[in-house]
Amino acid sequence: MRDRTKHYKQALYDHLKVSVLTLALRPGDDIDEAVFAETFGLSRTPLREVLRELAGEGYLELRAGRGARVTEMSYTTLRDFFLAAPMIYGAILRLAAQNATAEQIKSLKAAQSKFKKSLRSGSAADRTLANNQFHEITGEMAGNIFLLAAFNRLLIDHARIGMTFYRPQNSQMADNLSAASSHHDDIISAIEAQNDDAAAQLAEAHWNLSRNQIELFVMPSALDIALGTALQQTSA
Amino acid sequence: MRDRTKHYKQALYDHLKVSVLTLALRPGDDIDEAVFAETFGLSRTPLREVLRELAGEGYLELRAGRGARVTEMSYTTLRDFFLAAPMIYGAILRLAAQNATAEQIKSLKAAQSKFKKSLRSGSAADRTLANNQFHEITGEMAGNIFLLAAFNRLLIDHARIGMTFYRPQNSQMADNLSAASSHHDDIISAIEAQNDDAAAQLAEAHWNLSRNQIELFVMPSALDIALGTALQQTSA
């Protein structure tokens, strides 16, 4: 009976995490305790403990007297993100290159092949989760608990930003995705070669790609240009 | 009645935080739910929620089926700390210099005068808490939620390292403390002048001081030197 609820608790935990990362639960969404408790066969007591833990990790926000909500995202968040990401990610990849074990490199390669597969046939959610797993493994490789605290929070919004802005509806966005994929390959090579300088540089390139992607989405070619020109530009 | 327990909950939260920072609760110490619940006039349900929150912030660690413990510290932690601290703290102070409001600068000055006061007359715990508050305010000034996640975790171990290694039993350690205090003054000036480069450089100097302090403590002048010489060296 203890094992059963423990399992249910884990299932709830995983479900909420995935839901937040893939935007199945959107920023600001309320978490209805009663509904989730019944759905996962738990009473509210252990459910609330899970919510507390997820709040601690940055997935949820607790408001006194008002229950839990999915952590909000604003353009301030976006700004904070791109200010911190290159630095943290650079540090993580540098340390990953220095410290990765053979076993970890193996999991990283497995994550990457899963990511590639998701590019060919998966949904946006599949791709986001595969990408998330890839980066999570680099975090483990680095193994610095202080940086990991920032990094894991970055990964949450990394996934949500990816779900929002990476929609390969035109060829340029698709190109960006395959560029991201080859970055992953390069990252693996750098880590395998213990080349920490190269790994750190790749981190920056990887985030610049993301930034460009968001620029494409948020600031598309303006409509006051002749339409033919704009279309040519986006499909280039 | 709701207000009452809310107050007790906050008191427990604050007490645990301070106890961890000042080593009143030492790394690895067990948190006895029954004892704390009775002491703070709470039942175990809200108490356990507080423990979850503190675990999320890095003060405690939860072990399944074994309750909560104060987060452990090893020399790996120390290494991780000095690897991450200069970078994170540099970034925090840079952003603080860019973004600090007049009101925040006022609180920072208040925290600094409290810190100075604790140097003259306070206990090691008072000094540690005052120092902690000073740095916490710089974190608020920076206002980047991703960096803050790493920074607040660093501050926990910063305090604990300070409690362990900063014991001004000889004049050199006392000198280090007054150097730390004047660093704080310089940091305030840099932030007030919105000089982010200066602020970032001060961060590095501040951590180098800490590192020297720990070297002094962990690697004292060896006893195989003639004793007279060693004593002269430490009291210089």
Next chain:
DNA sequence: AAAATATAGTTTGTATACAAAGAAGATATC
């Protein structure tokens, strides 16, 4: 008709009781 108050309904938060797991000590067996 608009505003204010009252009332029902929903949701959050806490206490208590119980069940399960773990720890420690005692007895028994080799």
Next chain:
DNA sequence: GATATCTTCTTTGTATACAAACTATATTTT
């Protein structure tokens, strides 16, 4: 005397019930 097993005690984890707070709707009053 040492090891192993059984029993008791302590501690952790969960469910349920209840109380308080908040929300929304309806009724009343101006």
